[in-house]
Amino acid sequence: MVSTTATSTKRVVIEPVTRVEGHGKVTILLDEDNHVTQARLHIVEFRGFERFIQGRPYWELPVAVQRLCGICPVSHHLCAAKAVDRLVGGENLTPTAEKLRRLMHFGQMFQSHSLHFFHLASPDLLFGFDADAATRHVLAVADAYPELGRQAILMRKFGQEIIKATAGKKVHGTGAIPGGMNKNLTIDERDVLLADMNQMLQWARDAVDIAKNYTVEHLELAKTFGTFESNHVGLVTSDGALEMYDGGLRAVDADGGTIFDHMDNQKYLDYIVEAVRPWSYMKFPFIKSIGPENGWYRVGPLSRVNVCNHISTPEAEAARQEFKAVTNGRPNHMTLAYHWARMIETLHSAEKINELLHDPDLQGEDLVVTGERRLEAVGIIEAPRGTLFHHYKINEDDQCVMCNLIVSTTSNNEPMNLAVQKVAEQYLDGQAEITEGMLNHIEVAIRAYDPCLSCATHALGQMPLVVELYDHEGTLIDSKSKGAVTRDD
Numbered sequence: 001m002v003s004t005t006a007t008s009t010k011r012v013v014i015e016p017v018t019r020v021e022g023h024g025k026v027t028i029l030l031d032e033d034n035h036v037t038q039a040r041l042h043i044v045e046f047r048g049f050e051r052f053i054q055g056r057p058y059w060e061l062p063v064a065v066q067r068l069c070g071i072c073p074v075s076h077h078l079c080a081a082k083a084v085d086r087l088v089g090g091e092n093l094t095p096t097a098e099k100l101r102r103l104m105h106f107g108q109m110f111q112s113h114s115l116h117f118f119h120l121a122s123p124d125l126l127f128g129f130d131a132d133a134a135t136r137h138v139l140a141v142a143d144a145y146p147e148l149g150r151q152a153i154l155m156r157k158f159g160q161e162i163i164k165a166t167a168g169k170k171v172h173g174t175g176a177i178p179g180g181m182n183k184n185l186t187i188d189e190r191d192v193l194l195a196d197m198n199q200m201l202q203w204a205r206d207a208v209d210i211a212k213n214y215t216v217e218h219l220e221l222a223k224t225f226g227t228f229e230s231n232h233v234g235l236v237t238s239d240g241a242l243e244m245y246d247g248g249l250r251a252v253d254a255d256g257g258t259i260f261d262h263m264d265n266q267k268y269l270d271y272i273v274e275a276v277r278p279w280s281y282m283k284f285p286f287i288k289s290i291g292p293e294n295g296w297y298r299v300g301p302l303s304r305v306n307v308c309n310h311i312s313t314p315e316a317e318a319a320r321q322e323f324k325a326v327t328n329g330r331p332n333h334m335t336l337a338y339h340w341a342r343m344i345e346t347l348h349s350a351e352k353i354n355e356l357l358h359d360p361d362l363q364g365e366d367l368v369v370t371g372e373r374r375l376e377a378v379g380i381i382e383a384p385r386g387t388l389f390h391h392y393k394i395n396e397d398d399q400c401v402m403c404n405l406i407v408s409t410t411s412n413n414e415p416m417n418l419a420v421q422k423v424a425e426q427y428l429d430g431q432a433e434i435t436e437g438m439l440n441h442i443e444v445a446i447r448a449y450d451p452c453l454s455c456a457t458h459a460l461g462q463m464p465l466v467v468e469l470y471d472h473e474g475t476l477i478d479s480k481s482k483g484a485v486t487r488d489d
Contacts, residue, residue: 009031011029012027012028012029012439013027017443019121020451025041026039026443028424028442030428033430034428034432036428039417042280049068049405050404054399057400058400061084062177063174064080072112072384074105075408077167077175077176079390080392081176082390083377083378083390083391083392085178085377087394088370090179090369091371092371093180093369094367094369096362096364096367097179097366100185102244102245103185104173104176108159109345110158110200110349111162113343115156117207118138118156119138119156120450123136123140124440125214126141126144127144130438138152155200155207158196161192161193162193162353168182168183179370180368183367184362187363194358200353201351204346204349210343211339211342214340215334215336215340225334225335225336228419229333230333231252231259231287231290231297232252233250233251233303233387234249234299234303234382235248236248236307238262239309240310241310241311242316243308245382249261249262249265252307256329259287265379268378268391268406273285274406282413283406284296285410296414296415298411298412299386299387300342301341302334305320306331306332314351319347323344335419339448375393376394377392378390384450385409386412388406389404419445419449420442
């Protein structure tokens with residue numbers, strides 16, 4: 001939508017942003033000469049879940065908080081469970097419980113990354129950013145590339161079956177409980193999953209090649225498309241390997257220099273601060289020691305591959321080395337390179353799933369531990385979209401009295417806005433006519449981050465949509481409210 005004021009200032013609106021989870025919009029302000037003066041990603045859902053959860057007993061948290069999302073509920077389920085483990089003194093899980101959780105988590109990574117790459121991102125990569133909007137969807141991909149379409153469906157299905165076997169359900173399961181798990185993996189369940197394992201490994205290799213070849217063949221585009229230098233944050237093991245479930249938090253600067261490493265996860269607020277801005281319901285986290293202007297950072301597959309020293313599985317590590325060679329060992333800041341890094345993680349997840357399915361500990365009977373009780377705890381995990389923080393306080397009656405969630409997409413809020421600004425300046429600035437294809441370039445930049453806007457705002461369900469119109473000098477011209485917008489989870 002393009003609107004024009006009496007002073008010829010134009011306001012371009014992309015609403016909704018498509019092929020992402022949740023509801024968002026982009027507004028772009030153009031002056032009388034069609035130059036971009038402002039471009040922003042707005043999250044129009046209300047942040048309310050942190051209040052909603054208060055008063056609930058702590059043992060409900062792993063099941064309740066995952067209702068934030070139907071795409072990545074496992075991430076919230078496990079992150080809350082890690083915090084609740086500490087509340088009951090059960091953070092040192094039995095080998096069986098920890099490996100079951102890791103299997104569940106890698107199943108989530110595998111299915112979520114496959115969903116995003118093949119179903120949401122691939123239409124842009126296969127058909128082009130300017131392709132007819134009627135062909136930019138997964139059904140068109142399946143029609144033009146039937147084997148790829150089949151692969152997309154079955155890869156996600158495999159990840160979902162892993163989740164079902166470990167959590168009880170494919171969506172909103174109940175497997176993780178305070179101090180452990182409520183069931184093990186039977187031999188029959190294991191054998192059903194192993195039957196498809198070799199095919200999943202091969203498809204994961206193929207997916208890495210697709211993402212790598214696209215990036216290398218379009219390297220000049222990738223170097224400029226919504227690209228900027230930034231800090232990066234992610235979990236690593238004690239020896240610096242990529243870690244998804246339970247590592248130490250590491251932050252590096254644009255040159256790869258260490259900002260902090262293996263901080264005390266329970267004291268994350270000494271390192272991370274959340275800023276608030278009036279035009280978005282999503283917060284803007286930054287690294288406290290650097291400050292809000294330059295302390296913002298990126299998370300997710302690109303950042304995880306940038307902050308780690310190596311990957312523990314051989315094929316993913318070989319893929320990581322190819323990835324790092326493109327930038328001569330420096331951190332890779334290319335927004336489009338998120339896709340390549342995401343597929344490297346998909347291959348790593350397949351390798352780890354294969355390794356875990358052959359581990360006899362998954363059939364163990366020792367599932368739960370408890371210890372000294374606490375009234376406050378923090379859980380940190382790597383969700384598909386990036387680092388996820390869950391922080392809870394409870395009272396003596398076991399009720400939650402405080403909840404703070406820093407969701408992956410929230411940490412990527414500032415980077416996504418910068419990507420929107422850069423792409424708008426690259427493709428819209430000075431153009432007399434704004435085409436749908438030009439606007440899709442902006443959505444491509446947002447989709448590279450695989451944002452989950454519902455998670456990031458913790459919407460309760462309904463919120464009035466207010467649209468405000470400003471001129472190029474920042475003066476409010478008009479404001480309209482449109483009833484209530486209903487979220488469909």
